[in-house]
Amino acid sequence: MKSIQNRSRIQVVINSLIFSILLMHVNTVIMSVASAQDDGLPVEIQADLIMKSAQKSTVEKKWDAAVVDYEKLIKLEAVLPVEFSFHYAEALFKVGKYDNSLVNLKKYIKTVGRDGANYNDALDLVIEVKEKKTENDAKKELAERFLKELNKDMVLVNGSCFMMGDNFGDGDRNEQPVHEVCVDGFYVGKHEISVSAFRDFVKETGYETESNAGDGMPYFADKEWKEDHNRYWDKPGFSQTNIHPIVGVSWYDTQEYINWLNYKTGMNFRLPTEAEWECAARSGGKKEKWAGTSNESGLGRYTWYEGNSGKRTHPVGQKEPNGLGLYDMSGNVWEWVEDWYDKDYYEKSPEKNPKGSSAGIHHIIRGGSWSSFPRFMRASHRLSFSPDHRDACLGFRLARTP
DSSP: OHHHHHHHHHHHHHHHHHHHHHHHHHHHHHHHHHHSOOTTSOHHHHHHHHHHHHHHHHHTTOHHHHHHHHHHHHHHTOOOOTTHHHHHHHHHHHTTOHHHHHHHHHHHHHHHGGGOTTHHHHHHHHHHHHHHHHHHHHHHHHHHHHHHHHHHTEEEEOOEEEEESOTTSOSOGGGOSOEEEEEOOEEEESSOOBHHHHHHHHHHHOOOOHHHHTTOOOEEETTEEEOOTTOBTTBOSSOOOTTSBOOSOOHHHHHHHHHHHHHHHSOOEEOOOHHHHHHHHTTTTOSOSBTTBSOGGGGGGTOOOTTTSOSSOOOTTOSOOOTTSOOOSSSSSEEEEEEEOOTTGGGTOOSBSOOOBSSOSOEEEESOOTTOOGGGGSTTOOEEEOTTOOOTTEEOOOEEOO
């Protein structure tokens, strides 16, 4: 008798284990079918499983996953419940696909009329979708106008080869050796980024620059750098208007601005590489000492510098442009470029599209500023700072790959 009872208990355990294994297998099948069609099941059952997966994603607010499931149901061509269009529209709304959401809401309302289980919710969602669509269309139109204005300020620099470095023999060691560099065509900003353009970014995102979030920024006076915790990009220590070049931005700040700009426009703006910058400054790689000229006595026609600036920045584009139509490539403000600094980089630079060292401590700045002497505004002059450095002489301009 005991033997029979023991065998019975063992059989119960075995049956329980088999049931657990079968249950795990069924769950696996359900998950598999929910994520992909299973030709082994009738279409109606496939549809039920995918619908359950979509409902689960909706409860968990995984709207992208829900949309994927609803689109699988459409491709399955199964008979779907009348409420399908409403739930699909809701998920589309959550992922920002307003036009398609509205189409499905109207389809649902026409199908079920006033007796639909989600009729009132559908009406509310129609209103909300229309509001969001209007808002989104306005933002899109603004972004398109914004991009159009940006592109007006971009100048195409044709691909070319030039002799990069100290072509005049009076530069620093880090400008040697003079070496041939070939760059592909690229766009570069006609002007330095303005106060107005940077303010739009800060206003829209709430971004705090390194100077605002930290301890202000240094400024140059009496032949030395001095600290001032109350100086920022919008309070640099001198008056500026919307069309003055932005100053007081770190290399990190430029990257945040560019990331925002690319998200807003869908484009691929960036800082120029050091080689691109020098090619552009020298009117496409010509043998020019400064941007637009090699004649120091005529430098004031092209640039704001220590000799004529009055110790402050000036509105962009007031001086003569260089041969490519670019303004203030020498003077007004120093400009960040993309590359890490390496004083010996010219000894090992590749000829084709050099991009600087893969890592470093400092990033390169180019062009000189309103506080610079002519020597430091030469098109080949190289200077560098840590990427968190910011001061009242330092800004940037954009580049873009065609």
